[in-house]
Amino acid sequence: MTYAIVEDELLCQNHLGKILAALRPSWQLLFTTETVAATVEQLNSVGVPDIIFLDIELSDGKSFEIFNRYPLNIPVVFTTAFDSYCLQAFRVNSVDYILKPVTTDAVLEAILKFENTTLTQEARISRNSLFNSLVQPSLRSTRILTYAKDSYSFVNSQDIAWIECEDKCVFLITKDGVRHLTTFTTLNEIEESVPHERFFRVTRSVVVAIDSITGVSKSFNYRLTVALKAGSHTCRLKVSAARRKDFLLWFGLGKV
Numbered sequence: 001m002t003y004a005i006v007e008d009e010l011l012c013q014n015h016l017g018k019i020l021a022a023l024r025p026s027w028q029l030l031f032t033t034e035t036v037a038a039t040v041e042q043l044n045s046v047g048v049p050d051i052i053f054l055d056i057e058l059s060d061g062k063s064f065e066i067f068n069r070y071p072l073n074i075p076v077v078f079t080t081a082f083d084s085y086c087l088q089a090f091r092v093n094s095v096d097y098i099l100k101p102v103t104t105d106a107v108l109e110a111i112l113k114f115e116n117t118t119l120t121q122e123a124r125i126s127r128n129s130l131f132n133s134l135v136q137p138s139l140r141s142t143r144i145l146t147y148a149k150d151s152y153s154f155v156n157s158q159d160i161a162w163i164e165c166e167d168k169c170v171f172l173i174t175k176d177g178v179r180h181l182t183t184f185t186t187l188n189e190i191e192e193s194v195p196h197e198r199f200f201r202v203t204r205s206v207v208v209a210i211d212s213i214t215g216v217s218k219s220f221n222y223r224l225t226v227a228l229k230a231g232s233h234t235c236r237l238k239v240s241a242a243r244r245k246d247f248l249l250w251f252g253l254g255k256v
Contacts, residue, residue: 001027002049008034008059019107035060040069056080077110113168116185146180157194161212161230165205177231200250202239
């Protein structure tokens with residue numbers, strides 16, 4: 001996988017380069033540039049990377065001008081100090097929009113979005129098969145790999161209050177209310193890695209642990225409302241009528 005960094009502030013350029021080298025050491029840096037003109041020149045001479053990290057305000061103009069000068073059709077991660085270009089950014093195949101100062105967690109989320117979007121189904125199967133061959137099933141059901149501040153760690157499944165998916169990133173909320181970024185990119189993947197007797201998918205984007213539920217009540221139109229608590233953090237989720245019976249059977253209530 002190849003990438004390029006377009007950033008006119010040298011400190012920011014070096015900072016982003018170090019983050020990417022640490023997160024994806026197998027990736028190849030194709031080029032770094034500081035201007036619109038230099039970027040177009042590198043694209044013509046060196047070639048097009050698989051993904052480009054692009055500042056917006058460059059010394060010779062806005063980086064959107066690059067797309068006017070070169071038929072660039074690759075995923076782009078924008079890194080900028082300004083939030084006023086979001087709409088314009090997402091018109092040019094943007095994967096993510098990172099506001100400065102750039103953090104490792106923000107770059108990792110962007111990378112995971114990119115990888116989830118670009119991986120072919122065959123590659124995903126291969127990746128998952130490799131993971132399954134390396135990790136014993138008992139371990140997959142008791143701990144989940146997480147990432148924070150340039151390091152990996154794991155969370156035991158019994159410490160998870162619920163799991164949520166946001167912008168193709170999967171997070172764990174532990175019983176103390178802390179949010180952890182996982183290495184998973186879809187809720188389907190992590191749902192298969194936790195014990196089903198303890199976890200249930202109540203909505204498209206949330207899987208809950210049974211011992212984080214503080215209450216279940218009937219709601220409008222044959223739906224249920226599930227109350228959750230993790231540390232000082234609480235939330236309420238709706239279970240659809242279609243999932244009501246399965247949820248109650250899992251929860252141990254049966255018919256009501």
